Amino acid sequence: MRVSRIPVTQKVVISEMPDLSLLDPLIEKYKGRKGNMIPLLQGAQNIYGYIPKEAFEKLSQDTGLSLSEMYGVATFYAQFRMNPVGKHIIKVCHGTACHVQNANSITDAIQDALKIKDTETTEDRLFTLESVACLGCCSLAPVMMIGDDTYGKLTGKAAVKIIKEIRIRESQNDEK
Amino acid sequence: MSKTQVIVGLGSCGVAAGAGKTYEKIKALQEAENLDFMLKKTSCVGMCFCEPLVEIVDSSGTYLYGGIDENKVFDIINKHVVQGSPVKEYLVHTDLFKTPENEFLDDQVKIVLRNCGHMDPESIEEYEARQGYSALRQIAGEKISSETVIQKILDSGIRGRGGGGFPTGMKWRFAANNPSDEKFIICNADEGDPGAFMDRSVLEGDPHSVLEGMIIGAYAIGATDGVIYCRAEYPLAIKRLNIAIDQARENQYLGKNILGIENFNFDIHIKEGAGAFVCGEETALIASVEGERGMPRKRPPFPAASGLWRKPTNINNVETFANIPWIIINGPEAYAKYGTEKSKGTKVFALAGKIKRSGLVEVPMGITIRDVIFKLGGGIQDDKKFKAVQMGGPSGGCIPEYLADTIVDYDSVNATGAIMGSGGMVVMDETTCMIDVAKFFLDFTQKESCGKCTFCRIGTKRMLEILIRITEGEGRDGDIELLEELAYQIKDTSLCGLGQTAPNPVLTTIRYFRDEYEAHIYHKKCPAKVCKKLLTYEVDTEKCTGCTVCAKNCPTNAIDGDRKQLHFIRQEDCIRCGECYSRCKFDAIKLF
Numbered sequence: 001m002r003v004s005r006i007p008v009t010q011k012v013v014i015s016e017m018p019d020l021s022l023l024d025p026l027i028e029k030y031k032g033r034k035g036n037m038i039p040l041l042q043g044a045q046n047i048y049g050y051i052p053k054e055a056f057e058k059l060s061q062d063t064g065l066s067l068s069e070m071y072g073v074a075t076f077y078a079q080f081r082m083n084p085v086g087k088h089i090i091k092v093c094h095g096t097a098c099h100v101q102n103a104n105s106i107t108d109a110i111q112d113a114l115k116i117k118d119t120e121t122t123e124d125r126l127f128t129l130e131s132v133a134c135l136g137c138c139s140l141a142p143v144m145m146i147g148d149d150t151y152g153k154l155t156g157k158a159a160v161k162i163i164k165e166i167r168i169r170e171s172q173n174d175e176k
Numbered sequence: 177m178s179k180t181q182v183i184v185g186l187g188s189c190g191v192a193a194g195a196g197k198t199y200e201k202i203k204a205l206q207e208a209e210n211l212d213f214m215l216k217k218t219s220c221v222g223m224c225f226c227e228p229l230v231e232i233v234d235s236s237g238t239y240l241y242g243g244i245d246e247n248k249v250f251d252i253i254n255k256h257v258v259q260g261s262p263v264k265e266y267l268v269h270t271d272l273f274k275t276p277e278n279e280f281l282d283d284q285v286k287i288v289l290r291n292c293g294h295m296d297p298e299s300i301e302e303y304e305a306r307q308g309y310s311a312l313r314q315i316a317g318e319k320i321s322s323e324t325v326i327q328k329i330l331d332s333g334i335r336g337r338g339g340g341g342f343p344t345g346m347k348w349r350f351a352a353n354n355p356s357d358e359k360f361i362i363c364n365a366d367e368g369d370p371g372a373f374m375d376r377s378v379l380e381g382d383p384h385s386v387l388e389g390m391i392i393g394a395y396a397i398g399a400t401d402g403v404i405y406c407r408a409e410y411p412l413a414i415k416r417l418n419i420a421i422d423q424a425r426e427n428q429y430l431g432k433n434i435l436g437i438e439n440f441n442f443d444i445h446i447k448e449g450a451g452a453f454v455c456g457e458e459t460a461l462i463a464s465v466e467g468e469r470g471m472p473r474k475r476p477p478f479p480a481a482s483g484l485w486r487k488p489t490n491i492n493n494v495e496t497f498a499n500i501p502w503i504i505i506n507g508p509e510a511y512a513k514y515g516t517e518k519s520k521g522t523k524v525f526a527l528a529g530k531i532k533r534s535g536l537v538e539v540p541m542g543i544t545i546r547d548v549i550f551k552l553g554g555g556i557q558d559d560k561k562f563k564a565v566q567m568g569g570p571s572g573g574c575i576p577e578y579l580a581d582t583i584v585d586y587d588s589v590n591a592t593g594a595i596m597g598s599g600g601m602v603v604m605d606e607t608t609c610m611i612d613v614a615k616f617f618l619d620f621t622q623k624e625s626c627g628k629c630t631f632c633r634i635g636t637k638r639m640l641e642i643l644i645r646i647t648e649g650e651g652r653d654g655d656i657e658l659l660e661e662l663a664y665q666i667k668d669t670s671l672c673g674l675g676q677t678a679p680n681p682v683l684t685t686i687r688y689f690r691d692e693y694e695a696h697i698y699h700k701k702c703p704a705k706v707c708k709k710l711l712t713y714e715v716d717t718e719k720c721t722g723c724t725v726c727a728k729n730c731p732t733n734a735i736d737g738d739r740k741q742l743h744f745i746r747q748e749d750c751i752r753c754g755e756c757y758s759r760c761k762f763d764a765i766k767l768f
Binding site: 079 | 188189191225367368369370371372373376409410411448453464465466469470526527529530534535569600604608613616620626758
């Protein structure tokens with residue numbers, strides 16, 4: 001059932017307090033409009049990459065939406081996250097076409113290489129691994145998406161290679 | 177002589193295959209060499225199997241090149257555009273002579289996809305040049321009444337393309353007959369079926385035709401506001417829809433007194449879905465647009481009487497709307513000419529899976545499934561044996577090879593236990609395990625169940641547990657009967673389409689592949705060699721080179737053997753994880 005679809009297996013310690021003033025323009029835009037709950041939550045997630053507990057509280061205070069209803073909606077839809085994610089989200093497609101073309105081996109290979117499980121984030125907060133239902137590129141199966149880039153006709157090895165290249169690029173950026 | 181055009185296909189699948197880089201490369205080349213041609217963008221023509229696609233139109237004709245990655249750019253631009261000689265080896269289609277890929281295109285009838293891949297989707301002028309908005313202009317110019325529009329749609333015989341197959345004209349009439357100061361029209365673009373991507377291609381390739389269909393629908397039922405409920409996973413579609421909506425507003429196709437029709441005020445907004453399969457159900461979708469959890473409610477009242485914000489609401493799918501302008505321009509008779517007695521027109525299918533030519537096809541209703549797979553799709557990858565085709569996604573079923581001559585129409589497909597659905601066709605060969613497929617779909621519906629109806633919530637979970645047990649070698653006598661009993665109870669007691677159809681993949685696989693279930697349960701064997709726990713791994717004595725890779729990686733140390741010596745798997749310690757099989761570079765691990 002949908003409520004427990006994203007199991008939280010990792011303990012994440014969040015030290016920094018999110019900057020809540022970033023929410024003000026969003027609240028200004030949607031306050032008082034009917035049907036505003038999902039756009040508000042989507043907006044908050046766009047700002048922080050996830051929806052921090054404090055953001056829920058502020059949204060509730062400023063718009064009058066009840067906390068419990070917001071939590072109900074946020075846990076219902078696959079899109080919303082309650083935990084911070086890595087810089088790059090690796091979405092491995094597990095649609096029908098990808099499944100019959102062995103998408104499981106892609107997830108397995110990435111899990112092995114990054115030493116994380118599905119839905120988890122690497123320790124350096126660079127990558128989060130997610131399985132998604134369908135990216136709509138079935139003819140290129142099996143597929144994964146990192147950021148806005150889609151990679152098709154993958155093998156486990158090819159997927160790991162792509163991730164390694166991103167990691168190398170990131171470390172070069174750090175040195176600069 | 178008009179200028180040579182170079183057109184790059186930049187749909188999502190093209191971009192995934194590297195078309196963005198191809199486009200940049202051509203642009204750089206054009207600038208560097210100061211070449212005189214027009215560089216344009218278009219979307220998917222449906223030939224996903226040979227992306228990235230580049231089309232060159234010159235005075236001699238049109239040439240479509242396939243598989244043009246950035247390395248091949250120089251070759252075709254230099255040879256074709258500069259020297260004027262087409263490059264045959266990359267050619268996939270031309271209007272001058274036949275290529276093998278003609279099979280893919282010859283039997284297609286393009287109504288919904290009439291503009292996809294033939295124009296720049298971000299240009300309203302190009303859409304207008306291809307008869308765009310002329311249906312709406314015709315209605316405004318000839319003062320055609322809303323009742324006549326509905327009658328035309330009824331006469332065309334078009335049925336809802338989202339899966340249900342309810343006659344569109346009838347749906348419009350219900351909404352039109354409910355008086356209200358406010359009415360809504362919603363376009364369902366929450367394409368949730370894993371394995372279907374035609375709505376995405378239409379939205380990316382021809383967003384204006386969907387808008388025009390919605391505007392005509394709004395005129396017919398008297399709607400004041402329109403909503404497109406689109407998946408957030410389709411960023412490119414959302415971007416192009418936004419561009420199209422702005423252009424339509426500027427050109428008075430949206431707004432107040434549209435095209436001079438008095439009191440016809442209508443505007444369209446986009447709502448991004450947040451990822452829930454159940455929102456394909458009308459009442460759940462409405463709840464989601466209202467910002468609530470997307471849970472379905474009891475019908476009646478139907479949305480046509482009480483929908484969004486309790487006002488009369490009409491919901492159609494992307495593909496349905498894209499058909500509407502064509503029907504108005506060409507007349508309902510022209511549309512009804514295609515198809516069978518009860519299913520008129522064409523249907524778009526997303527061909528995927530173990531097929532040679534995957535992509536998007538639009539065929540007239542009444543064509544056989546076999547023709548779609550073997551003529552258009554070119555047959556099975558690596559010439560393996562065709563086993564089944566899955567139609568209708570998680571709500572559909574598997575149609576076996578011996579029923580492949582079933583014709584494509586709503587009633588014939590329903591008779592097999594599958595459904596037409598939104599149009600995913602996932603082809604499976606002999607290496608696909610049908611129980612694994614049933615398990616896959618049930619795992620999906622089980623997770624996506626909203627939890628409102630007990631049988632859907634818990635019943636699907638129990639069925640999944642049984643299937644997992646069977647694929648892990650713990651199947652028991654009576655499991656098949658238990659699955660069937662649960663399946664019918666879930667179908668009977670669920671409120672919405674998700675639960676009513678969730679058991680279909682299991683029921684159809686039991687119906688057509690009972691022997692495979694029995695092999696798993698009684699003989700503990702997986703005939704397709706997919707279910708890992710049911711396989712026996714052995715070393716091929718002729719191929720083993722003694723490289724020790726398998727022994728080193730075996731998690732239970734069940735493999736014996738010294739370097740450069742034949743290795744051996746101790747079956748009593750093997751946990752059948754498959755690690756040795758995937759690690760061996762010499763193909764020396766055999767499966768039984």
